[in-house]
Amino acid sequence: MSMRPVISRIDQINEAELLILKKRLRLTTIFMLGLALILGVRLWYLQVLKGDEFFKSSENNRIRLHWMNAPRGMIADRLGRPLIANRPYFNVTLAREDAPNPGEMLARLATLLNADVNELLDRIREAEDYPRYVPITLKEDLNWKTLVAVENHLYDLPGIRIDVQASREYLYENLGSHLFGYLGRVNEKEFNDSEGGYHLNDQIGKLGLERIYEKELRGEPGRRYVEVDAQGFEQREVSVLQPLPGADIKLTIDRDLQEVAEEALDGKAGAAVMMEVDSGRVLAMASSPPLELNEFVGGISAKAWKAMQENPMKPFINKPIQGQYPPGSTFKMVVALAGLSEGIINNDTTFFCNGAMRFANRDYHCWKKHGHGTVSLERALAESCDVFFYSVGMKVGVDKLAEYAKSLGLGAPTGVILEHEKSGVIPSTAWKRKRYGQPWHEGETMSVSIGQGYDSTTPLQICEMTSALVNGGIRYRPQLVEEIVDSGGKVVKTFEPIVDGHAMGSVKSMAFIRAGMVAAVNTQHGTSTIAKMPNIIVGAKTGTAQVVKVEQYKHLKEKDIPYNYRDHAWFTCFAPAEKPEIAITVLVEHGLHGATGAGPVARKLLDYYFKEIRPRKTTEKDHAAN
């Protein structure tokens, strides 16, 4: 349709009507002018007639609104022992308005604070663009001695005030740092998304459980309307709406075990996870090195941030869920399960290991140069014979292996509540086609069968796998939070174990695998004898994750291999063998050998659990029964 007919129709409308409309405009204009005049008169009334009065009330404007942040919820361990609480935090602030001659005063203040006066002047310079009545923070977190000194001299320090602010107190320094995460000042996105729920200097959880349970932990801020005088000093409280304290979070973590795990990993880069096999409750989950939590209080400095970023041990990576490593020999359990369940081997099947297996004109070596001789499944697991698993793996095939691995939770996030969990990789022919556009080579199945090559897993996955292998194949989701308790002590939410799936394969096959792992600890040539305990029977498996092809460094002594090229060490175990309760998985980056690199960490956890925790747990249960 063109515009023409419409316009011509409009043109026909007579001029007279147009004129009448236009005449009416004059009336409208007068009407609007009249209304505008009302506004003008009102302005005159407010500003000129009553101006002085209003000016006075603005000078000593009475009622001011202060927001009061609620005390943040605590984070406590399995037994309700607090791990993170709050403490008041005293800052020195300067209101420039009230400090007409700050030079001398700042010099006095600097002496009291034991600080360089230039440092204080820098702070003032940074805030130069702000209006004079916005207070500037000169120094954060005074200790008691300094606080008292400053308080006593306040009369002599015009414009200086002490400002109290609640902040996190980490009762055990960096314990559980990767689980808890940290707080920081709200950023633009959080500020806007909250639609006014947050104010400018508010703290908000930035990482870990502090972030995930921000809403519960934060509570609801309160409001205080106060009457102030012209100097801004409070005269009287007009009305108060008390803040609603945040809820406490009770973890499944046991403080003592977490401490043991972190101490055992001290100085190393790595991860340790301990889980109840019949529920998925995580008793300890450590990542080393830890985050320096106290650096984040009151805003982390650029220097500290950079130092952590550049640390070669990568403290920012939460290794149990974000570290992805080839599973090494811990993958042999998967191969065994697939072989047994698919009927390719039985418990008596043997292979002969002469130190290598030849395939497609290449020798695939066993770690034991001269071979294990004739090996059965139990011995193959106990002594970690590579040739045995090359043979089984090749017969099972990579795609079947992948199915079993996935049914044990490998190659996918475990679903633990923490964010940014990695999935690892479990290769298959389809995966390789999709990822690289190439067909699968049979030789690659050899590497995969001993957990090298494309395979990669997180320590938490290996722990979940170990747990499933010994509890009859049930895959529990790793659980970190037990319950949320509101400030009145009422339990608002309880978390129950979640079953994420079942392992493929028969329960009988799993029993054979457990026997192999027990043999690894309890026979003379087993690889995991480090975990042998006097009264408790432990089952375990070591692993070595190749970082680079060994050939290059073969001629070097171990201590001469550069740190970054050393293999990662795995150790995964369960106990007690007759009725498994716990699974422990340890990974030490560049720890060289499973038994010597990661084994001692697991051993410390085992010792502590059976000496301290388990007896306590039985009494707990008795109490519960009563």
Added chain:
Amino acid sequence: MLRIDRRLLLHFDWFLLLAVLAVVAMSLVNLHSATYVGYPGVSPFVKQMYYYLAGGCVILAIMSVDYHFLLKVNYPLYGIVLVLLVFAIAFGKATAGAQRWINLGFVKLQPSELAKLSIVITLASYYCRKDTGRGFGLGDLVPPAALLLVPVGLIIKQPDLGTALMLVFIFISMTLFVKVRTGTLIFLIIVGLAIAPMAWKYGLKPYQRQRVETLFDPENDPLGTGYHIMQSKIAVGSGRVFGKGYLQGTQVHLDFLPERHTDFAFSVLAEEWGFVGAVVFLSSFFFMVFLGLNVAAVARDKLGVLLAFGVSALLFWQAFVNVAMVLGLLPVVGMPLPLFSYGGSSLLMNLASIGILLSVRMRRFRTGSKG
């Protein structure tokens, strides 16, 4: 190639453009004072600059098209706005309890702002097609009233009483402008007076009733809405004749003023620039509205007259309600000051209105031989 008709430029309204620029300049100066401290990230000031630039493009685009084009697209436009309003209710983001926003990722759209301009265009097109010489009777009013009530209903649902009332104001202004028969008018006034008490009692939410009540007795509620009105009045009044000086407004900077860069932006201006500054601003603004009405007076046809009148009325009523609210003459409703308050949707919509005025004005000459 685009060939610009010389006559288009000849009739360009430079005074209107100057008046708009004056209002915009004052807005930016004032926004800087209201927000220069305390907003993390990109400051509202910078964002507002982008909106003005975008708005400039919108004006250019609208100006370059003959406004008769609106006759072809008025109903589709109306339909789109209705869909957006429904969408805002269904999926919108809540601010202070109202579903007003649609998040487009890069920008948050407020469809109720679009609805204001859309109702002007819809009614102008509708009345343009009707013979209005004899005035509207009761029956004639049913279709336009229906066009009004659908978006009004959706906006009340959000709930956004201010915008809904604005649509009604526009409808009444434009309908009276095209003439309603005297008998019908008297009848409607009587009916209106009769149902007003009912609407007061059942139509308004308690908080809305309370806002009206506090208007007459603000001291009664010094912590709720009364607090806003009191603080706004103190801010304006304490500016006295010459103001406290730029960036020196204590009411603004000590956080007494709520919504100081959006709905209450005018009180910042009045506090810092005093009676003189406030009058200069209001004069510029109402001069701009007057120039808009002048566009209607010189427009070449009925559509031009109706569009220019509707848009001018829209600018006028928004400003009047906002300033009256800030000065404590009307209850607190969500109503930005056009071209002055911070906020992208409102700004773009009002700049588009200016674009329509300029477009009508540029095409006042007759096609063909008639002068």
